[in-house]
Amino acid sequence: MIARSRGARIRSNVFAYANLAPYVFFVLFPFYFMVVTSFKSNAELYNLKSIPFWIQSGAIMDHYALLFQKTDFVTWMKNSLLVATVATTASVIISILAGYSLARLRFRGAGSFGTAVFITYLVPQTLLFLPLSQVVAWLGLSDSILALMITYPTFLVPFCTWLLMGYFRTIPREVEECALVDGATRMQTLWKVVLPMAVPGIICAVLFSFTLCWNEFTYALTFISQSANKTAVVGVTSDLIRGDIYFWGSLMAGALLASIPIVVVYVLFLDYYVSGLTAGAVKG
């Protein structure tokens, strides 16, 4: 290793920070601006003379009050939570089975199935939302959160299967073979031996699935029309804009509150996000 002087290292760090600072500002400013807007009175918001960067005439809660009293915000949040929980649970279970099978078991066609899963993983939601809206209508699920619960797994399962296949491959084969030799059935081996060793991968799959469900916009916008059945993301983006009137304060308040669950999960599990991102190369 080439020894560097302390001075050179400090200079290099200062250089890095100086370059990162504008980007960190670029990333954070929209969020900061949401917070400021959500607590600012309309009189100040719509005054061209006032400085937009902070609150001068006192923070108010009116925009939040409007959100809770005049819209179905609480219902939207409940819907989001319900959809995300059901779709994530179903998808992760299906993906554990498929991922284990494709990563570990030898049978004819396993390779082609793996490829098929990978290809469906690359299909963007926007390619299929029109025919899916008809499928949903035929199933009698139009305008119901059930429609989202059954369609979200279409993009969650390919992703989770792909991610979990990677994790299952890292588990030494000998462990499974021992269990089988000892008389365990294949299902018991998967359940009691393999799964406990794949816990980090499963956490990762759950986190990403939950986030993808919570953030999903295209299907939720397409399949749902009644306010009471909307998810948080669609409810906030559609119901607080009436024709040409934008309720900016409440829009920002809603956007903030609806993002909080995801931010909390994210902060708690940051490392899993990073590993999942780099392992599965998530849709971006």
Added chain:
Amino acid sequence: MAVGPRVLEAAGLGGPGRHSRLREWWEREHVFGYGLIVPAIVLLVTLVAFPFGMAIYFSLSDYWVGSPGGFVGVTNYRDILANETFRQTVQNSFVFTIIAVALKIVLGVWLAMLLARNLPLKRVIRGIVLLPFVIPTALSTLAWLWMFDSLYSVVNWTAISLHLISAPGPNWLGQSTYAMTAVIVVNVWRGLPFFAITVLAGLMAVPREYLEAAEVDGAGSWGRFWHVTLPLIKPVLAVVILFSTIFTFGDFNIVQVLTRGGPINTTHLFATLAYQVGLQGGNLGQGAAISLFIFPLLALVVFFQLRYIRKE
């Protein structure tokens, strides 16, 4: 001593009952293997492959919401190819995708290089950088919508206050070039973290010795990047670029929230136009035909991905 069912059966003790034969069958590797993928296959066939087939059928029929129509051949394709709005959309999609992905590559690699340093606060900075990727895109785009407001835009307010431009400043979402700029800025803002973090993972795998050897040989920092780092992160970069291209091309959220394709269709992408024609306009046939134009690019990306994976 543990005695497996097979031993018992060999000794004629377990009995060749239906139940145990079924169990034995289920224990075979290939049967178990197929069994476990059945749920996934059922899901993907009914809700991905089948709708995809339907999309193709819709695009070849005059199917309207609520009134299934008959087969009309390539009429929908002929109609949309002759349509001015569609041609504009094709142009928009390429301009949008090429500029946005190019910016994400350059800035993403740059950002990853900075993040790869062993800085104090490294974790916090990485956490912040990933934020736009985690927050629901439709919601963070609302903040940008407000920042680009025609009257109260904070961007314009700042520029006017600094005397960089004269009042009232550009109407970001109301003028075509500015609107495209705005859409690209938001897309880069949201997509950059993915590039940066993935490339960062690639950078971490670059052996330090290579860089040090190059330094000893007198290579400057640019030379080291160009001749050592870049060739080594090329595989990671290729995957990220392919992924990002397909999802930028198929983007819906940002445009739908920010401009809904306006002004005068100058920011429409295939997905937003398909939404407008197929769902709001009710012309499912044409809408499906429009969204299927995302497919050739998808096929191309899949082709390159598979070739790359096979090589690996």
